[in-house]
Amino acid sequence: MAESRGPDHPRTEFLPFARPDIGPREIAAVVEVLESGWLTSGPRVKDFEAAMKARLGVAEAVACSSGTAALHLAVEAAGLGPGDEVIVPTFTFTATAEVVRYVGATPVLVDIDAADLNISVGAASAAVGPRTRAIIAADIGGFPCDWTGLRRLAQVHDLVLIDDAAHALPATLEGVSVGHWADMTALSFYATKTLTTGEGGMLLTDRAAWADRARVMRLHGIAQDAWNRYGEHGTWYYEVVAPGFKYNLTDIAAAMGLVQLERLDETTARRTQIAAMYTTGLASVAGLSLPGATRADSGSWHLYTLRLAPGTDAAGREEFLGRLKAARIGTSVHFIPLHRHPYYHEDLGFRREDFPVAEREFERVVSLPIYPSMSDRDVADVIAAVTWAAE
Ligand SMILES: *Cc1c(COP(=O)(O)O)cnc(C)c1O
Numbered sequence: 001m002a003e004s005r006g007p008d009h010p011r012t013e014f015l016p017f018a019r020p021d022i023g024p025r026e027i028a029a030v031v032e033v034l035e036s037g038w039l040t041s042g043p044r045v046k047d048f049e050a051a052m053k054a055r056l057g058v059a060e061a062v063a064c065s066s067g068t069a070a071l072h073l074a075v076e077a078a079g080l081g082p083g084d085e086v087i088v089p090t091f092t093f094t095a096t097a098e099v100v101r102y103v104g105a106t107p108v109l110v111d112i113d114a115a116d117l118n119i120s121v122g123a124a125s126a127a128v129g130p131r132t133r134a135i136i137a138a139d140i141g142g143f144p145c146d147w148t149g150l151r152r153l154a155q156v157h158d159l160v161l162i163d164d165a166a167h168a169l170p171a172t173l174e175g176v177s178v179g180h181w182a183d184m185t186a187l188s189f190y191a192t193k194t195l196t197t198g199e200g201g202m203l204l205t206d207r208a209a210w211a212d213r214a215r216v217m218r219l220h221g222i223a224q225d226a227w228n229r230y231g232e233h234g235t236w237y238y239e240v241v242a243p244g245f246k247y248n249l250t251d252i253a254a255a256m257g258l259v260q261l262e263r264l265d266e267t268t269a270r271r272t273q274i275a276a277m278y279t280t281g282l283a284s285v286a287g288l289s290l291p292g293a294t295r296a297d298s299g300s301w302h303l304y305t306l307r308l309a310p311g312t313d314a315a316g317r318e319e320f321l322g323r324l325k326a327a328r329i330g331t332s333v334h335f336i337p338l339h340r341h342p343y344y345h346e347d348l349g350f351r352r353e354d355f356p357v358a359e360r361e362f363e364r365v366v367s368l369p370i371y372p373s374m375s376d377r378d379v380a381d382v383i384a385a386v387t388w389a390a391e
Pocket of ligand 1: 066067068069092093095096138164166167187188189190199200201
């Protein structure tokens with residue numbers, strides 16, 4: 001029986017699902033900040049914003065304390081509030097939708113496309129009503145949504161488009177970089193993401209008025225930032241113009257981010273290489289559906305989410321995950337659809353029967369480890385374990 005055979009080459013050490021790739025350059029950059037006497041938002045944050053603008057070619061970049069903060073600043077800058085509806089896919093992390101509640105607006109969850117697990121433009125279109133003001137869509141795993149379809153829909157109904165690009169740095173869509181697909185884009189620098197500062201995020205936009213508002217709201221609604229206030233050219237005077245938030249990024253984090261951004265091509269190349277090794281190594285395993293681009297794009301390979309045979313139920317997926325654990329391979333599941341969580345189900349009233357695609361695909365998805373510090377041997381171990389577990 002397969003259970004007693006195990007993978008051909010059992011590992012002695014557990015392979016974690018995710019591990020940040022922090023090298024000597026990140027460590028040196030952080031130490032330099034610690035020794036500089038300036039820890040909070042200062043020159044490194046300004047450098048990090050400038051470097052991201054140069055890299056992506058966006059007009060405005062507002063560094064903040066998390067991807068969630070960037071999304072919150074986006075919906076706030078867009079002026080969304082009570083009575084407004086915002087369309088959000090159900091197959092995402094709760095941050096995508098919770099920020100809509102932060103400003104008192106109403107998230108309207110919609111189903112996804114089976115092809116790429118991203119928001120279904122058809123479902124979004126069907127959900128547009130007289131109160132709809134915006135769409136927030138996430139590029140799941142780093143594969144861009146159908147932004148052409150979303151832009152068309154947004155134009156017809158005069159909606160603000162917000163890209164939850166927490167997974168998408170540095171993906172491109174038909175040659176166009178992340179940061180240019182929607183009206184506003186939120187990046188995340190959480191520990192597992194393609195570029196990390198431990199915690200951190202950035203709001204990108206080409207519209208100066210939104211960026212100015214986000215910069216004010218990022219720091220207590222103060223019209224100038226702390227660097228201007230306390231630097232050698234600063235003054236003691238400041239004005240509070242709104243009840244803002246405490247969402248600024250530290251120079252400690254930004255120093256890490258600058259190095260990570262310089263290394264992004266190298267780390268993305270390794271992720272892409274690992275994805276190709278998985279796709280080649282798992283191609284002949286019966287029943288599996290492997291991830292890949294569904295339109296003319298290049299993904300960031302933040303996730304490698306395969307799908308088990310159609311019709312696999314929760315118990316079947318659990319057994320598969322158990323076998324990978326026995327083979328000492330860490331895995332994860334992205335994502336539990338939002339409508340299944342108590343808050344969205346019980347408090348907001350979303351029901352499973354309204355999301356047939358997300359319901360079906362959720363039970364089949366399994367995310368494999370994919371990060372730059374994995375060795376070729378680690379990748380081979382995952383392929384052997386998945387091949388065995390899928391028997
Ligand atoms: C990680 C993530 C976020 C939030 O990012 P934080 O930096 O952790 O706040 C938002 N949306 C999605 C889809 C994510 O995976």
